[in-house]
Amino acid sequence: DTAVSQTPKYLVTQMGNDKSIKCEQNLGHDTMYWYKQDSKKFLKIMFSYNNKELIINETVPNRFSPKSPDKAHLNLHINSLELGDSAVYFCASSQAGVASGNTIYFGEGSWLTVV
Amino acid sequence: GDSVTQMEGPVTLSEEAFLTINCTYTATGYPSLFWYVQYPGEGLQLLLKATKADDKGSNKGFEATYRKETTSFHLEKGSVQVSDSAVYFCALESQGGSEKLVFGKGTKLTVNP
Numbered sequence: 001d002t003a004v005s006q007t008p009k010y011l012v013t014q015m016g017n018d019k020s021i022k023c024e025q026n027l028g029h030d031t032m033y034w035y036k037q038d039s040k041k042f043l044k045i046m047f048s049y050n051n052k053e054l055i056i057n058e059t060v061p062n063r064f065s066p067k068s069p070d071k072a073h074l075n076l077h078i079n080s081l082e083l084g085d086s087a088v089y090f091c092a093s094s095q096a097g098v099a100s101g102n103t104i105y106f107g108e109g110s111w112l113t114v115v
Numbered sequence: 116g117d118s119v120t121q122m123e124g125p126v127t128l129s130e131e132a133f134l135t136i137n138c139t140y141t142a143t144g145y146p147s148l149f150w151y152v153q154y155p156g157e158g159l160q161l162l163l164k165a166t167k168a169d170d171k172g173s174n175k176g177f178e179a180t181y182r183k184e185t186t187s188f189h190l191e192k193g194s195v196q197v198s199d200s201a202v203y204f205c206a207l208e209s210q211g212g213s214e215k216l217v218f219g220k221g222t223k224l225t226v227n228p
Contacts, residue, residue: 033215041202043159043218056215090158104216106151108158 003027004107006091012113013081021076021110023091030095031055032074033104034066037088046089049074081114088112117142117209121219124202128195128226136190136222138179138205147208148172148181148188149216154201162190162203195226 006023013019025032033056034046048056052068063079078085091107122137140148150162150172163172168183177192188205205219 041153041221041223043204043221045215048215058215092159103149103161103164105161106159 004091004093004105006089006107006110008110009108010111010113012115015081015083015114017081018077018079019081019112020078021089021091021112023074023076023107025072025091025093025105027093027095027105029093029105030071031093032068032071033092033094034074034076035090035092035106037090037109039087043090047074047076078112083114086112086114117146117207117217119205119207119217119219121203121205121222124221125223125225128224130197130226130228131194132226134190134192134195134199134224136203136205136224138188138190138219140186140188140205140207142186142207142209145183148179149206149208150177150179150188150190151204151206151218152201153204153221159204195224197226197228200224200226 004025031050033048037043045058046060047066049068051071065077068074088109088111090109092104094102094104118141120139147166149164151159152162153159163174165172165181171180179188179190202221202223204221206216209215209217
């Protein structure tokens with residue numbers, strides 16, 4: 001069983017479209033995240049949710065809107081896609097955040113290409 | 116703010132060579148430190164971690180020691196294999212209630228037979 005699963009794995013879409021990436025974790029964790037990895041492999045957090053509540057929003061454009069229907073799911077909606085949104089998006093989860101060295105478990109990534 | 120600096124890659128080694136990937140950090144307090152690995156076409160996996168000074172994390176033959184005095188967490192392996200080819204990320208737990216990992220820029224390792 002995959003601990004953190006995200007779909008789709010690959011997504012190619014045109015500029016201006018709206019798309020969603022879904023994420024589910026079966027680890028019973030309270031905290032979920034979205035990270036973005038750019039073309040140079042640089043990883044940076046976008047959002048963090050704890051028990052369905054937004055904890056971190058790292059100055060991400062408001063075209064990006066996370067939605068957490070329950071603590072096992074954190075979906076990412078992106079409106080009006082731009083070329084610069086092309087990246088790999090990683091969903092992740094942890095028990096009660098990263099404090100005290102809690103491990104973050106990552107999904108396999110969603111490769112988004114905007115053309 | 117908190118930051119992580121890794122040695123620039125790419126790193127290319129022959130099989131059975133010794134590996135060191137340097138990582139230093141800037142942070143307030145004493146954050147937990149992590150190494151994650153990303154194999155080609157895959158997501159991130161935790162390789163090892165250390166939660167306090169002088170702790171040594173180890174896994175799959177890799178080791179890293181939390182050095183408070185030098186603010187470092189260098190990754191080492193005595194004998195690399197072709198299957199170790201991947202991108203390695205050093206990360207720290209950002210404190211102050213922000214609940215996030217701050218990553219270095221990653222170091223790509225290629226091991227040739």
